[in-house]
């Protein structure tokens with residue numbers, strides 16, 4: 001009924017309602033790791049996610065019954081992970097059924113379990129007997145689910161990008177020899193037969209260098225051109241995803257869906273981890289990821305693909321070992337205060353049940369009046385095209401420069417770039433650096449609007 005009356009509304013209003021409806025039914029997910037001695041009880045976590053955030057799916061690294069119980073009847077989807085050590089045993093059909101009966105069936109369907117991951121990053125970390133039994137264990141768990149009459153839990157496992165021999169350029173990527181036909185082809189065959197996604201953990205974080213900083217965190221760059229596919233990559237995440245896709249295609253499994261099991265960025269690190277680890281980088285990366293997810297734009301080789309995505313992670317976890325950065329991947333502190341906001345907090349709700357976090361004061365908005373972002377006179381068409389590709393890959397509205405849109409004419413790269421560069425500047429918070437575009441943008445005090453083409457201000 002809602003859908004019918006929607007179309008009696010004016011088209012823009014209908015579009016807004018439709019978008020908010022879509023947003024309401026699908027959101028980015030988050031990994032809820034529990035390696036902390038100061039984390040809130042699962043019931044509070046469930047209540048917090050449901051009431052204060054738009055996050056509608058979590059992934060956990062075990063089958064913790066307290067968490068499964070806490071998320072019952074919340075509507076939040078829960079992806080669970082079977083401990084690695086269970087893999088050899090699970091190849092036995094009887095054991096797989098008993099395992100399900102003990103660990104899943106007591107909670108399902110009150111708790112909306114959507115995925116069972118059979119182990120985590122087995123191919124990368126081994127040992128060999130787990131790798132050898134991985135696909136058989138996945139098949140066995142899938143069979144056990146069917147025999148129990150459960151049809152809507154998907155079986156998968158997550159892979160680090162250590163499965164790739166190379167990822168750059170994406171067109172030349174391929175899986176590591178030995179794993180390609182040995183494990184990954186049978187695994188992809190399982191995913192094809194069961195219509196389940198191949199799950200990967202891409203971390204541009206690990207590919208970061210001060211030179212490619214902007215490219216890694218979804219900031220504007222000229223992009224990276226793949227001469228074999230003639231596609232320009234605006235960010236490293238897309239490049240890693242297409243590297244996975246090309247590798248799958250080389251084994252003839254390009255039809256299998258891909259999901260993102262983990263990806264994220266640490267907000268704080270040791271001095272030797274600088275300048276990688278910062279709140280600004282973490283907010284830019286995870287914020288860019290959320291915008292990308294909402295836009296449903298996909299990658300250069302997989303346009304309009306929206307990958308089921310789980311950010312790592314929900315909380316800073318103080319018991320994680322390794323350098324300081326490992327304990328600072330969280331979107332939230334254990335007291336639920338946000339480390340930074342990436343647009344997953346519900347409007348009008350105080351994010352923090354405890355004391356509010358003082359926000360650093362931003363520079364005062366331009367007192368001189370309104371500003372617009374336009375191309376510099378000496379910016380080249382190649383630079384401007386890269387800006388268009390970048391902005392339009394970020395989920396911002398590029399409809400106006402499409403044929404039929406109010407800003408299609410004049411149909412030049414410069415005019416189109418001007419419109420979308422300004423859209424980007426205005427929507428990113430109007431900081432001067434939002435108009436830098438690697439030195440190809442400049443601010444102006446003159447409204448560039450032109451006839452029906454109205455620039456945002």
Ligand SMILES: *[C@@H]1O[C@H](CO)[C@@H](O)[C@H](O)[C@H]1NC(C)=O
Pocket residue numbers: 210211212213214219433436437438439
């Ligand atoms: C990243 O972008 C900013 C703003 O556009 C620019 O000032 C900086 O030089 C860029 N960094 C690198 C390493 O290219």
